[in-house]
Amino acid sequence: MKITSMNRKYPLAILIAGLLACSNASADLEQGDLSWWWDDAWWDESQIEVPDNYPVETSWTSYQSADVEVPALVARPASAGKFPAVLFAHGRRGLDELVQRLVRRVAARGFVVLAPDIYGAHFIGTHPVEHDYELEKDVNAAVDVLLSRDDISTERACLYSHTRGGYYTLKVATTFKRQENDIACYVSYYPHLQDPNAPEPLQVYGYAPEIEQLTLPVLVFIGDEEQYQRRRVIETSIKVLQDNGQDARLIIYPGVGRGFDFRPENVRTFADDLASKDAVQRAANFMRKHLGKPAVSAGGGESLTGEALYNSDKAPESMLYDLPQEVVPGVWSAIGATAPGTYANSGHNNNLSFVVTDDGVLVVNAGDNYLLAKALHDEIRKITDQPVKYVVLENGQGHAMLGSSYWQEQGVPVIAHVDAAREIEEQSFALLEMKQKRAQEKAEGTRVVLPDETFEDKKVIELGGERIELLNLGPAHSPGDIIVWLPSRKLVISGDMAFHQRMLPLFEHTDSAAWIETWDRFAALGAEVVIPGHGGPTDMETVTKYTRDYLVYLREKVGEVIENGGSLQEAYEIDQSPYLHLPTAEFLAKRNAGQVFQSMEFDF
Numbered sequence: 001m002k003i004t005s006m007n008r009k010y011p012l013a014i015l016i017a018g019l020l021a022c023s024n025a026s027a028d029l030e031q032g033d034l035s036w037w038w039d040d041a042w043w044d045e046s047q048i049e050v051p052d053n054y055p056v057e058t059s060w061t062s063y064q065s066a067d068v069e070v071p072a073l074v075a076r077p078a079s080a081g082k083f084p085a086v087l088f089a090h091g092r093r094g095l096d097e098l099v100q101r102l103v104r105r106v107a108a109r110g111f112v113v114l115a116p117d118i119y120g121a122h123f124i125g126t127h128p129v130e131h132d133y134e135l136e137k138d139v140n141a142a143v144d145v146l147l148s149r150d151d152i153s154t155e156r157a158c159l160y161s162h163t164r165g166g167y168y169t170l171k172v173a174t175t176f177k178r179q180e181n182d183i184a185c186y187v188s189y190y191p192h193l194q195d196p197n198a199p200e201p202l203q204v205y206g207y208a209p210e211i212e213q214l215t216l217p218v219l220v221f222i223g224d225e226e227q228y229q230r231r232r233v234i235e236t237s238i239k240v241l242q243d244n245g246q247d248a249r250l251i252i253y254p255g256v257g258r259g260f261d262f263r264p265e266n267v268r269t270f271a272d273d274l275a276s277k278d279a280v281q282r283a284a285n286f287m288r289k290h291l292g293k294p295a296v297s298a299g300g301g302e303s304l305t306g307e308a309l310y311n312s313d314k315a316p317e318s319m320l321y322d323l324p325q326e327v328v329p330g331v332w333s334a335i336g337a338t339a340p341g342t343y344a345n346s347g348h349n350n351n352l353s354f355v356v357t358d359d360g361v362l363v364v365n366a367g368d369n370y371l372l373a374k375a376l377h378d379e380i381r382k383i384t385d386q387p388v389k390y391v392v393l394e395n396g397q398g399h400a401m402l403g404s405s406y407w408q409e410q411g412v413p414v415i416a417h418v419d420a421a422r423e424i425e426e427q428s429f430a431l432l433e434m435k436q437k438r439a440q441e442k443a444e445g446t447r448v449v450l451p452d453e454t455f456e457d458k459k460v461i462e463l464g465g466e467r468i469e470l471l472n473l474g475p476a477h478s479p480g481d482i483i484v485w486l487p488s489r490k491l492v493i494s495g496d497m498a499f500h501q502r503m504l505p506l507f508e509h510t511d512s513a514a515w516i517e518t519w520d521r522f523a524a525l526g527a528e529v530v531i532p533g534h535g536g537p538t539d540m541e542t543v544t545k546y547t548r549d550y551l552v553y554l555r556e557k558v559g560e561v562i563e564n565g566g567s568l569q570e571a572y573e574i575d576q577s578p579y580l581h582l583p584t585a586e587f588l589a590k591r592n593a594g595q596v597f598q599s600m601e602f603d604f
Contacts, residue, residue, distance in 0.1 A: 513555070
């Protein structure tokens with residue numbers, strides 16, 4: 001039996017047509033590296049991986065969650081020693097005899113599995129329709145119970161679930177923030193990735209906002225004959241995670257509906273049984289791999305990655321990720337996180353800079369939301385009595401412009417390039433919706449407004465004896481990218497023209513070849529100090545190395561793949577080691593290679 005795997009950037013419909021001729025696949029899903037599930041040692045050398053098989057012992061225990069005693073099944077190898085920790089969350093069927101098979105199957109692969117019976121604790125019958133949010137607390141409490149056991153060999157656990165249990169574990173990872181230190185990965189069979197109490201249209205066409213917060217490696221199994229309503233949400237959620245740079249994998253088994261767990265023998269098919277056996281082995285390998293990795297730490301001087309990157313905050317007393325620093329006399333910047341915008345950093349993941357003169361202040365970037373803009377203004381008032389006279393948007397991205405309404409309420413005009421204004425008009429409402437889901441109460445007061453003034457190539461502002469030039473030098477990272485050039489100081493606030501402390505991201509609208517050409521005009525300014533869009537102040541040599549040189553390097557490598565008749569898969573595997581130390585490289589390197597390949601493949 002062959003299975004369909006989806007991981008990075010390859011159309012699923014094409015893959016299935018080529019491998020399985022399966023007509024029900026979603027054309028929107030994409031995948032990349034297949035080596036994690038397909039081994040040529042079998043095809044060429046006749047070798048088959050032998051699974052770990054342990055005799056299993058089971059016992060019942062209980063633990064306290066608030067004022068409720070929760071019964072729980074414990075399954076583990078029936079031998080001395082310690083084993084990796086897995087928390088199992090059952091679905092709407094409850095933890096009956098058929099579902100307990102899933103628990104034993106994982107234990108037989110060499111894990112200690114704790115499976116709380118949360119329905120039994122609350123005397124809830126099988127297949128409840130309404131979701132009781134209190135039950136999420138019971139699953140969360142089980143994490144501490146599991147990790148306190150003396151027969152586990154790992155400091156963290158993996159989450160393992162099916163159906164509605166997938167929603168419980170999603171909430172444990174995100175809402176209860178256990179992914180930060182206690183959880184290593186998320187594995188589920190056809191999970192319910194939407195609030196079960198959400199309106200019916202959202203059950204079919206939406207996905208849980210917690211998906212945007214999930215930072216764990218994810219592995220999900222479904223059958224090709226899964227119900228459309230469930231399958232659509234799962235496929236959408238996985239694609240969202242992949243687009244966010246996550247390690248998110250979906251395996252679709254042809255000829256299988258819900259064949260992995262509780263179907264009795266008289267209705268099971270041969271395909272169901274093969275899928276069950278295959279999936280549990282893949283799940284075991286996936287969990288063992290990620291449980292073997294140490295938890296990330298925010299301490300020390302090394303670059304943050306993974307969960308620490310997403311959840312760090314240098315100024316917890318402020319909406320700002322970090323407070324403003326004076327780069328040169330009169331020019332300040334509040335340096336944002338190198339991670340994407342998260343609840344923890346309040347969307348402050350880009351640099352919010354400002355120039356203080358004797359006749360007022362010019363601010364570069366309105367900020368990601370209303371409250372963040374206000375927090376920046378509060379810090380400006382601590383530095384100077386001069387009023388803010390202008391706010392300039394480096395481009396039309398959400399973290400540059402969603403705070404504009406705050407500044408307009410203060411009577412400050414907002415200025416942007418014409419292409420950035422067009423981008424705001426076309427995409428800002430979708431960005432605002434995403435912001436509200438991610439930031440929750442921190443998005444209060446945020447609304448979409450258009451810039452007060454636009455320009456095309458150049459706009460000069462004379463303020464307090466300072467000449468400030470707003471320049472669009474040509475296509476770069478995003479539509480309407482501009483730089484702010486202070487010629488008397490040889491200082492440039494470059495926006496997303498230049499990167500150095502995080503890997504730059506390439507989007508579908510990014511023309512990497514044009515960006516390289518634009519760079520020549522940028523370098524000709526002769527800047528001595530660069531405040532980039534992300535990361536601390538630096539110099540031209542540094543941003544050239546990590547922006548222009550990276551683009552040239554990647555295009556050359558991709559060009560070699562294409563010239564040699566290589567595929568998109570081979571582009572993903574390009575050696576990017578000179579740049580993999582950068583934060584976000586773990587999420588962006590393969591995605592960037594895929595974007596360049598797709599843009600270059602018809603040039604040859």
